[in-house]
Amino acid sequence: MNYSKLRVGAIAAATLTIAACTKDDVSVLQPTPRSEIFHTYVALGNSITAGYQSSGINDSTQKQSYARIVAAQMQTGYVYPRLVGAGCAPPVVNFLTQARYQGGTAATCSLRDPSTTVLVQNNVGVPGATSADPTSNRTNASNILTQLILGGKTQVQRALDAQPTFVSVWIGNNDVLDAATKGVTAATAALGTPGITDTVTFRANYKRMMDQLLVQPNLKGILIGVVNVTAIPALFPAESLLTNPTFRAVFDAATGATVASPNTVLANCTGSRALLSYGIIGQIRAGTHPRLISCVKNVPAAPVGDFFVLDTIDQRIFTTNITRYNAYIAAKADSAGFAYLDPNPLLFTLRASGAIPTLPDFSSAAAPFGTYISLDGAHPNGKTHCVAANAIIAAINAKYQTTVPPAPINAAGFCAAP
Amino acid sequence: MQFRPGRSLALALALAGPAALQAQGFGLNEIGSCAVSRASATTGAPCEDASAIFWNPAAGTRLQKGVSVYGGLASIQVRGDYTQDFNSNGRYYRPNIPTAFPPHLFINWKGASRYAAGLGVYVPYGLTSQWRDDFPGRFSAKRASIATIYAQPNLSIDVTPNWAIGGGPILAHSKVELEQGLDLSTQRLPTGGTFANLGVAPGSEFGRAFLEGSANGFGYHVGVHGKIGTTFQVGARYLSSIKFKYDDADARFVQLATNLVVPDASTGAAIGVPAGTPYDAFLAAQFRTGGALVGQKVKTRITHPGQFEAGLGYTAPTGTLLSFDYGYIFWSKFDELPVTFQGPASGSSRSLIEDYKNSASYRFGLEQKFPSYWNAAVRAGFSIVESPAPDETVTPLLPDMDRRNFAFGLGLPFGGRYALDLGYLHVDTQGRRGRIGERTSYSQTAEQLNTGFYRLNANIVSLSLKASL
Numbered sequence: 001m002n003y004s005k006l007r008v009g010a011i012a013a014a015t016l017t018i019a020a021c022t023k024d025d026v027s028v029l030q031p032t033p034r035s036e037i038f039h040t041y042v043a044l045g046n047s048i049t050a051g052y053q054s055s056g057i058n059d060s061t062q063k064q065s066y067a068r069i070v071a072a073q074m075q076t077g078y079v080y081p082r083l084v085g086a087g088c089a090p091p092v093v094n095f096l097t098q099a100r101y102q103g104g105t106a107a108t109c110s111l112r113d114p115s116t117t118v119l120v121q122n123n124v125g126v127p128g129a130t131s132a133d134p135t136s137n138r139t140n141a142s143n144i145l146t147q148l149i150l151g152g153k154t155q156v157q158r159a160l161d162a163q164p165t166f167v168s169v170w171i172g173n174n175d176v177l178d179a180a181t182k183g184v185t186a187a188t189a190a191l192g193t194p195g196i197t198d199t200v201t202f203r204a205n206y207k208r209m210m211d212q213l214l215v216q217p218n219l220k221g222i223l224i225g226v227v228n229v230t231a232i233p234a235l236f237p238a239e240s241l242l243t244n245p246t247f248r249a250v251f252d253a254a255t256g257a258t259v260a261s262p263n264t265v266l267a268n269c270t271g272s273r274a275l276l277s278y279g280i281i282g283q284i285r286a287g288t289h290p291r292l293i294s295c296v297k298n299v300p301a302a303p304v305g306d307f308f309v310l311d312t313i314d315q316r317i318f319t320t321n322i323t324r325y326n327a328y329i330a331a332k333a334d335s336a337g338f339a340y341l342d343p344n345p346l347l348f349t350l351r352a353s354g355a356i357p358t359l360p361d362f363s364s365a366a367a368p369f370g371t372y373i374s375l376d377g378a379h380p381n382g383k384t385h386c387v388a389a390n391a392i393i394a395a396i397n398a399k400y401q402t403t404v405p406p407a408p409i410n411a412a413g414f415c416a417a418p
Numbered sequence: 419m420q421f422r423p424g425r426s427l428a429l430a431l432a433l434a435g436p437a438a439l440q441a442q443g444f445g446l447n448e449i450g451s452c453a454v455s456r457a458s459a460t461t462g463a464p465c466e467d468a469s470a471i472f473w474n475p476a477a478g479t480r481l482q483k484g485v486s487v488y489g490g491l492a493s494i495q496v497r498g499d500y501t502q503d504f505n506s507n508g509r510y511y512r513p514n515i516p517t518a519f520p521p522h523l524f525i526n527w528k529g530a531s532r533y534a535a536g537l538g539v540y541v542p543y544g545l546t547s548q549w550r551d552d553f554p555g556r557f558s559a560k561r562a563s564i565a566t567i568y569a570q571p572n573l574s575i576d577v578t579p580n581w582a583i584g585g586g587p588i589l590a591h592s593k594v595e596l597e598q599g600l601d602l603s604t605q606r607l608p609t610g611g612t613f614a615n616l617g618v619a620p621g622s623e624f625g626r627a628f629l630e631g632s633a634n635g636f637g638y639h640v641g642v643h644g645k646i647g648t649t650f651q652v653g654a655r656y657l658s659s660i661k662f663k664y665d666d667a668d669a670r671f672v673q674l675a676t677n678l679v680v681p682d683a684s685t686g687a688a689i690g691v692p693a694g695t696p697y698d699a700f701l702a703a704q705f706r707t708g709g710a711l712v713g714q715k716v717k718t719r720i721t722h723p724g725q726f727e728a729g730l731g732y733t734a735p736t737g738t739l740l741s742f743d744y745g746y747i748f749w750s751k752f753d754e755l756p757v758t759f760q761g762p763a764s765g766s767s768r769s770l771i772e773d774y775k776n777s778a779s780y781r782f783g784l785e786q787k788f789p790s791y792w793n794a795a796v797r798a799g800f801s802i803v804e805s806p807a808p809d810e811t812v813t814p815l816l817p818d819m820d821r822r823n824f825a826f827g828l829g830l831p832f833g834g835r836y837a838l839d840l841g842y843l844h845v846d847t848q849g850r851r852g853r854i855g856e857r858t859s860y861s862q863t864a865e866q867l868n869t870g871f872y873r874l875n876a877n878i879v880s881l882s883l884k885a886s887l
Contacts, residue, residue, distance in 0.1 A: 081617060109684070114614030117603060119554065119621055137681040138694055147685040151603075151617035152678025152697055161619060163509070 035402045037220045038074040038166050042122050042159040043067035044134055044209075045170040045224075048388075049125025050149065051080075053374035053381055057127060057145070058087025058101060058110075064382035067123045067168065069389035069407045069415050070396075074166075080123040081149045085110030088145060092375045096365045112148045120162040124155045130174045131197060131205035135212055140194060141174065156212045164216060168392065170343075171209070172226035172325050175202055176318055177378060180229040181277050183308035185317045191307060196317065199324045210332050222339040222396055225326035230275060230315050231347050233369040234377030236359050238269040238276040238295050238309065247359050254362040255284040257291060268305075269295035273312050278360060278377045280308035339399035346391050350384070371413070386415035446845065448492035449473075449522050449540045451882035454841030455827025456741065456783030457799025462653045462729025463741040463783075464643070467839075467884045468524035471538035471572045474653045475641035476584035478526045478534035478574035482886060486536075489523040490839070490882030494544075498817065498874035500852075502554065511553045520544050520565075522882070532576035534584075539569050543592075543722065547815055554621055555814030555854030557604070561597040562815050566590060566722075570639055585640030592662050593632045600625035600711070602676060602697070609688060616685065624676050624701050625711060631667025635660040635722070654728035659751065661721045669761075671711040673702060714761020723748040729781075736786075743781040749774040749806035771857045777806035783825075795829035797841070805850075809864035812852030817872030819850035827880075837884040845876035 033039055043049050043065075051057060051065035059082050062068075071078035088111075090104030100108070126133065126149050128141045134155040137146050150158050159167060175197035179185055187195040197205075213219065229235070241248045242265055257263045263284070274295035283289035294305030305311075310318070326342060333340035350356045350372055357370040360377060374381040380388065390406040397404055407415040447458040450469030464470040468488040470477035500511045526536035543566040549556055567590065574584030602622040603614040614620065641655035678697040680686045686693045691700050704711045729743030752774040758767045783799035800823065807818040827841035851868040 111611060111615040112617050114603075114612055117614035117617060117619060119619055121619070137679055142681040142693075144682055144684045146681040148617045150681070151613075151619050151622070152676070152680065153619070158619070 033074055033076040034404050035074075035400070036165070037400060037402070038076045038404075040120065040122075040162050040164045041071050041074060041076045041078070041166045041168075042162050042164040043070075043125055043168045043170075044155045044159055044213075045125035045168070046129040046133075046174050047125070047127035047379060048173065048385075049123065049168075049170050050127050050145070051123075051125075051385075052127040053376070053379045054091035054093070055106070055376040056087050056089045056091030056100060056104075058083050058085075058090060059113075061087070061091055062123075064385050064414075065123060065125075066385040066389040066392060067125070069386060070168065070392055070404075071122060073389070073393055073404050073407050076122075076166075077120065078122045079116055079118055079120060081121060082113040082116040083110060083148070084113045088148065094365045095368045095375045096363075109144055117151065121158060122162065124150060124158040125170070126150065126155065128174060129155065129171060131172050131202050131209070134169075134171060134209040135205070156209060159213065160216055164219065167213060167219060167221040168224065169209070169213075169221065170224035172202065172206070172329070173229065175325070176226065176322060177229050177232075180232075180310065180318060181234055181279050181308075181378065183277050183280075183306065183310055183314070185314050188307075190303070196321050199321060199328070202321075202325055203328050206328060206332060210336060214336060219336075220338065220400065221336070222341060222392060222399070223329050223333040223336075224392065225329050225340070225342045225344065226322050227347060228319060228322050228344050229378075230310060230318050231344070231351060231356075232378050233356055233358075233360055233373050234278040235275040235310065236278070238265070238274045238293060239272060240359055241265045241276070241293060242267070242269055244359065250362045251281070254281050255291070257284075261291060263291045263293065265293040266295065266299070266305075268299065269293065272296070273315075275310040275315065277308040277310070281362070283308065339395045341392055341395040343388065343391070346387060350387070355383075382415070383413040386413070389415065446494060446843070446876060446878055448494060448520060448843070448878050448880055449542065450488065450524075451490060451492075451827060451839035451841035451880040452795075452797065452829060454492065454843050454878060454880040455797035455799065455825055455829075455839070456785060457781050457801040457823050457825040457843065459729060459741040459743040459781035459783030459799055459801065461641070461655050461727045461743045461745075463651050463731025463739055464653065467837075467882070468526040468536060468538070469522065469882075471524050471526060471536050471570060471586075472540055472542075472639075474584075474643050474655050475570075475572050475586060475639050476574050476582040476643040476653065476655075477641070478536050478572060478584055479528060479532060479576045479582045480643065481526050481528055481534065483528050483530065485887040486526045486528075487524070487885040487887065488882055489521070490880065491519050491521040492878055492880040494518045494520065494876060494878050496546075496874070496876045498872060500553070500555065500814070500817070500854075500870050500872050502854075502870040511549065511555075513547065513549045513553075515546055515548050518544060518546055526572075534574045536572045536574075537570065538572060539567065542566065542568055545816065549814060553814070556599040556623070557601040557621075558598065558813055558854055558856065559596065559815040560599055560626070561595070563595040564592065566592040572639075574641075580645040582643045583641070584643075585638060588635075588637040588639055588658070588660065590635040590637065590660050590662075591632065592635065594630070594664065594667070596627075596629040598627045598629075599623045600627055600671070600674075602678075602701070607689065616688075618678065622676050622678065623674050624698070625674055625705065626672045627669060627711075628672070629667055629669045629716070631664040631716075633662040633664045635662045637722075649733050651731040651733075652729070653731075654726070656727075657725040659721050659724040659748070661719065663717075663719050665717050667716050667718070668713065669716050670713045671705055673698070673705045673711075676701070708762075710762045712762060714759060714763060716760055717758040718755060720755065721751055723751050737789075739783075739785040741781075741783045741785075743779075743783075745779040745781065747777050747779075747806065750776045752806075771860060772811055773808050773860070774806040774811065775808060777804040779803040787829075792831050794831065797825075797827045797829065799823070799825040799843075801825075809851070810853075810857055810862065810867055812850050812868065812872060814854055817850060817852045817874055819847045819872070819874060822846045835886045839880075839882040839884060841878075841880040841882075843878040843880075845874075845878070847874050849873040 051062035053061040086102035086104040088109035090101035272295035452465035453460045460473040464477040468486045520541035528534040548561040572586040602624040637658040637660035643653040683693040727745040731741040754769040781801035803821040825843040831837040853867040
């Protein structure tokens with residue numbers, strides 16, 4: 001009897017011993033972020049976030065986005081909506097000829113690489129997006145890239161698909177940029193611009209976006225303020241056309257002025273501190289604006305002195321609105337427990353150093369707006385993305401006591417390819 | 419707007435095949451509680467009950483004279499999960515597979531002569547895989563169910579006092595049900611490419627496909643069994659391959675809302691709608707007469723591969739029975755599945771790549787009877803089962819992987835003519851990387867296809883009643 005009982009025990013013990021030796025070996029491919037808060041990072045925003053440069057976007061410019069650099073430094077995953085072929089539209093590669101990459105035109109739009117159409121998309125920024133666009137894909141700013149990048153959803157919906165643990169939001173520049181480059185503050189049908197977004201609307205848009213984002217539990221992030229667009233190199237002092245003969249000569253050449261058909265700059269620009277938009281050059285060449293530069297609105301006649309010119313009152317309106325925007329963004333960051341970064345000190349530092357020139361060089365095919373701004377005079381190039389990324393990283397570290405290292409910058413001033 | 423159904427639809431209408439065959443790939447051998455208890459090491463040394471008709475068709479003559487009845491059912495609870503790679507979404511998904519209860523019934527009659535005759539009705543292949551609504555692999559299989567019932571008349575003969583042969587024909591019926599999501603991102607655009615080229619995210623489910631079909635098949639099952647002295651016994655069996663032709667399967671489709679909106683005029687122009695149009699509005703046409711996603715017939719053909727199994731049994735002086743079986747399944751025939759649509763989706767007819775390999779299993783069992791305790795029996799077993807699925811074919815339908823089975827059980831006689839057998843088997847795996855999408859080319863490697871990690875295990879409890887009449 002005892003023998004039999006022992007045998008039963010041995011059988012059971014042997015079976016259980018073998019079973020206990022079983023171990024699962026989970027082999028999921030995943031990076032190890034520098035902090036758990038960076039487990040899933042998503043960047044929302046506009047053209048800067050998307051990587052738009054030189055009036056276009058393609059895989060090369062997408063790779064230079066600050067968001068990609070930040071993700072690499074966080075050691076977290078990063079899938080961006082890669083465009084195939086020349087781009088949509090292909091970026092300008094020669095300022096003088098306005099030739100685009102691979103011979104494309106402004107209407108060229110290659111589609112998206114479907115292999116990057118995945119559920120977790122870490123960059124949902126869309127060129128042209130305003131404060132209204134993160135929560136809607138049916139605004140006046142919606143475009144073909146809204147479709148290609150978001151696939152019929154909104155930025156917030158696409159971001160939440162990823163169940164993010166960390167977001168960056170850089171939205172609002174397009175609430176002022178279009179008006180600034182067209183020299184107006186209010187909606188102007190003749191120029192096709194909605195003007196500056198009023199602060200009440202901006203706040204409502206921003207609040208709606210944050211309310212929807214914060215549905216995601218335990219979300220951390222950084223909000224980035226609006227750039228003071230009056231400081232971009234596409235806007236330059238009109239007075240320089242009177243005081244700087246070299247610059248005047250280049251400007252005249254760019255507008256196609258001749259001895260028989262010269263440009264005239266009125267004396268009212270002297271001491272005006274008015275800013276002239278680079279956009280006026282194309283208008284003059286096309287004959288849709290007289291060859292007359294005035295720094296006083298509608299002098300001698302509308303729209304001269306109004307369109308493509310920002311006088312000091314206009315500039316103050318922009319600055320006031322942007323200041324209010326940024327105060328609201330900073331407050332939202334504070335209430336959400338997010339970090340906040342004002343990008344303007346960075347911009348003004350680059351301007352003060354000469355990296356972003358006060359006057360464009362319209363005779364340069366490769367760097368008319370200096371070495372930190374792309375060929376459209378408004379969008380940062382890879383160098384600025386690198387600097388911005390490191391400023392963002394510093395702000396994140398300060399807020400969350402993390403230790404994300406800054407991206408190393410190579411001798412050419414670009415971040416080492418992540 | 420016109421578009422051609424893409425991969426999702428093709429799969430939706432094709433999965434009668436994978437369900438059936440992969441079910442066999444995950445065959446759990448739950449036929450008979452005694453066999454379950456011994457980890458199915460029961461071909462060389464069959465259990466002393468009528469389930470021998472399945473485990474060794476020659477062993478009917480080894481049963482006692484008269485009528486032997488053996489019937490019962492098993493409870494199969496399959497558990498598992500899938501964790502996606504970080505770049506796919508890094509999330510963890512669990513299936514919600516209902517517990518299955520496959521029955522078995524065997525009757526064997528042995529007279530005074532050297533013949534025995536019987537009938538076995540059993541479920542050799544069965545699978546229900548079912549995932550929740552958020553599972554990203556639901557576009558391969560949201561729910562799949564296969565039930566294949568075999569009826570096997572059997573005749574066994576003692577050709578010598580120690581050697582017997584046996585076998586019989588098999589009449590088989592297979593029923594398949596499938597539910598699968600339809601992913602807009604994989605549908606083809608009229609201008610070339612897919613909606614993924616327009617940024618439509620994977621998992622944009624715009625419909626569900628439901629398939630139901632059945633087929634009959636015929637085969638045979640033969641075996642041989644011998645005694646070597648008083649302590650050894652050997653046996654082997656061969657179960658033929660069986661071809662099922664699902665020629666009349668029904669497919670139907672239901673639209674689901676994506677809530678996507680066409681944001682701009684240029685996109686709208688490309689797909690023939692104005693900006694602001696909800697995607698669901700133009701997709702609806704595909705589910706109406708004239709669209710691709712209307713009810714239709716589909717054909718596919720599947721061959722269940724043959725099985726060979728051989729084993730050895732040794733009875734020690736203490737009465738302990740030790741057994742070892744080697745099994746081999748000819749899975750290599752299962753390389754592709756032809757799918758032929760009979761309706762508007764006929765342009766999407768194709769062959770799905772399965773690329774299975776032949777696989778082996780190694781089974782060890784033991785049994786100790788206790789004459790002093792009403793001849794009660796204690797059983798245990800262990801087996802190793804190689805997966806036939808290559809690294810490229812580990813899918814939501816069946817994320818098959820190498821398995822180790824641990825078993826034990828009891829046999830409790832009562833009333834002189836009856837016995838109650840209880841068996842438990844735990845299926846353990848190490849987990850395996852797998853995919854949730856389709857493999858469209860042999861050149862695609864597992865590294866390219868697999869986007870996550872599957873884990874799988876199962877618990878089987880089997881209860882059988884034995885009667886000697």
